[in-house]
Every structure is written in C-alpha cells, then in structure tokens.
Amino acid sequence: MSLQLTDVTLTFPDGASRLTAVDRVSLSAPPGTLTAVVGPSGSGKSSLLAVAATLITPDSGRVVIAGTDTSGMKRSQLAALRRSTVGMVFQHANLLPSLTAAEQLQVMALLGGRHARRARSRALELLDAVGLAAEADRRPHQLSGGQRQRVNIARALMNDPAVLLVDEPTSALDQQRGAAIVELIAGLTRQRATATVLVTHDQSHLAAADRVARVLDGRLTLQHDTVQRSIPADHPGRGGTLST
Numbered sequence: 699m700s701l702q703l704t705d706v707t708l709t710f711p712d713g714a715s716r717l718t719a720v721d722r723v724s725l726s727a728p729p730g731t732l733t734a735v736v737g738p739s740g741s742g743k744s745s746l747l748a749v750a751a752t753l754i755t756p757d758s759g760r761v762v763i764a765g766t767d768t769s770g771m772k773r774s775q776l777a778a779l780r781r782s783t784v785g786m787v788f789q790h791a792n793l794l795p796s797l798t799a800a801e802q803l804q805v806m807a808l809l810g811g812r813h814a815r816r817a818r819s820r821a822l823e824l825l826d827a828v829g830l831a832a833e834a835d836r837r838p839h840q841l842s843g844g845q846r847q848r849v850n851i852a853r854a855l856m857n858d859p860a861v862l863l864v865d866e867p868t869s870a871l872d873q874q875r876g877a878a879i880v881e882l883i884a885g886l887t888r889q890r891a892t893a894t895v896l897v898t899h900d901q902s903h904l905a906a907a908d909r910v911a912r913v914l915d916g917r918l919t920l921q922h923d924t925v926q927r928s929i930p931a932d933h934p935g936r937g938g939t940l941s942t
C-alpha cells in the first residue's frame with residue numbers, strides 16, 4: 699500500500715473549543731489506483747489531503763507513506779520524504795512566471811538532488827506524456843489555463859512519486875477541459891502506478907475513479923470500489939494485478 703491513513707483525527711482551535719476537521723479516518727490507496735474524495739464544502743477534504751501530504755501533523759492516528767511511518771518524524775525528515783515520494787497538485791498551478799514549462803519541471807529534479815542533464819530529458823518526456831511536447835519552451839503567460847494545469851501535473855510527477863495528491867485541479871477550468879484533466883490524471887495513475895487521491899466537488903469526475911470516498915463532517919461515510927484494474931507488472935516494486 700503506497701499510502702495508508704489509520705484512525706486519523708485532526709482538530710483546529712475554534713474559540714474556546716476545537717473543531718474536528720478530520721474525525722477518525724482510515725483510508726488506504728494502493729498503487730495504480732485513483733481514489734476520488736468527495737463531500738460538501740467544509741467537510742474536511744482538503745484537511746485530509748494536507749494530513750496525507752504530511753503538511754499537517756494530525757492530533758492522533760498514523761500516516762504511512764511508501765512503507766514509512768511518518769509518526770514522530772522531524773520537519774526536515776518529512777520534507778525529504780515528501781520530495782522523494784509525494785507529488786502534489788493544487789487548484790492553481792502556481793508556476794514561476796519567468797521559467798519555461800520544461801524549466802518548471804527541471805527545478806523540481808534539482809531540488810530532489812537529481813542530475814541536471816537527466817532532468818531535462820525527463821522533463822521533456824513528462825511534458826510529452828501530458829500532451830505538451832510542443833510547448834516545452836513556453837512560459838506560463840504563453841499557455842492556456844488547461845495547459846498550465848498540465849505542466850503542474852507533469853511537475854508533480856518529476857521525482858517519480860509513489861503517491862500523487864490532487865486538490866480540486868479543475869476549479870479554474872470549464873467542464874470539458876476539467877474532464878480532460880481528470881482523464882489525464884487517471885491515465886497517468888495507471889501508467890506510472892501512483893497511488894492517487896483526488897479531491898473534487900464535481901460528481902462527473904467520479905467515473906474516472908477506481909474508488910470513491912465520501913467525507914461528511916470529517917468522517918469517511920462510504921467508500922466503494924468501482925472497477926478492477928491491472929497495473930504495469932514491470933514497474934519497480936509496484937507490479938502485479940490489483941484487486942481494489
């Protein structure tokens with residue numbers, strides 16, 4: 699299991715008391731599957747994703763990423779673990795205005811301590827995978843909203859993460875471009891055997907997911923598997939047929 703949350707609770711200060719944003723949630727995400735997390739506004743979806751990303755430490759419960767139990771880890775250790783095993787895609791692409799599409803990806807590899815020349819070829823390979831081979835040398839202002847989000851997705855995959863966490867990636871896009879982005883994420887999840895968790899408001903995105911988790915008032919109320927899929931057997935450490 700690439701991502702495992704066990705009995706996780708997260709609270710925030712709320713006046714004299716505390717608000718429970720995530721309430722005893724257990725969720726596991728196997729490699730090569732897309733888990734959609736849906737629920738009304740304020741139900742705790744983003745909080746759950748932030749805990750899974752180790753950006754926030756929960757009050758209680760356990761987060762295991764790619765076999766590493768993150769409990770008690772120092773901030774620097776968590777940052778290193780995130781760099782090597784977690785890719786994150788947020789609502790807005792947040793690209794650096796002065797860098798080309800390829801350079802946005804190369805920066806990630808250099809931060810991850812990878813070799814510069816290999817970083818360039820990997821960046822071009824990933825931009826091709828998201829349909830942007832011809833846009834590699836364009837800067838963000840020369841790209842459409844959907845293209846910027848594709849660069850964002852490719853960037854998140856640069857360090858070959860075991861876990862891909864995606865928060866509302868289509869909110870700035872129209873229905874058609876949004877659906878194409880979710881299809882792209884689903885395809886990359888299977889190709890690259892990432893354990894992907896996608897937070898979305900949009901019910902129409904659920905068709906692309908293997909599993910659906912519903913959150914209400916911080917609780918996971920229902921989780922079901924939609925289909926059975928196989929993942930590439932030659933992917934290191936992630937191969938085999940998967941029964942979700």
Ligand SMILES: Nc1ncnc2c1ncn2[C@@H]1O[C@H](COP(=O)(O)OP(=O)(O)OP(=O)(O)O)[C@@H](O)[C@H]1O
Pocket residue numbers: 710711717718719737738739740741742743744745746
């Ligand atoms: N940093 C914070 N400090 C205090 N309360 C917070 C904080 N972040 C979230 N909350 C509260 O936790 C609850 C869950 O919020 P969260 O953003 O996780 O929900 P969500 O389902 O992602 O909502 P949306 O779909 O609107 O983004 C809400 O009541 C919210 O007000």
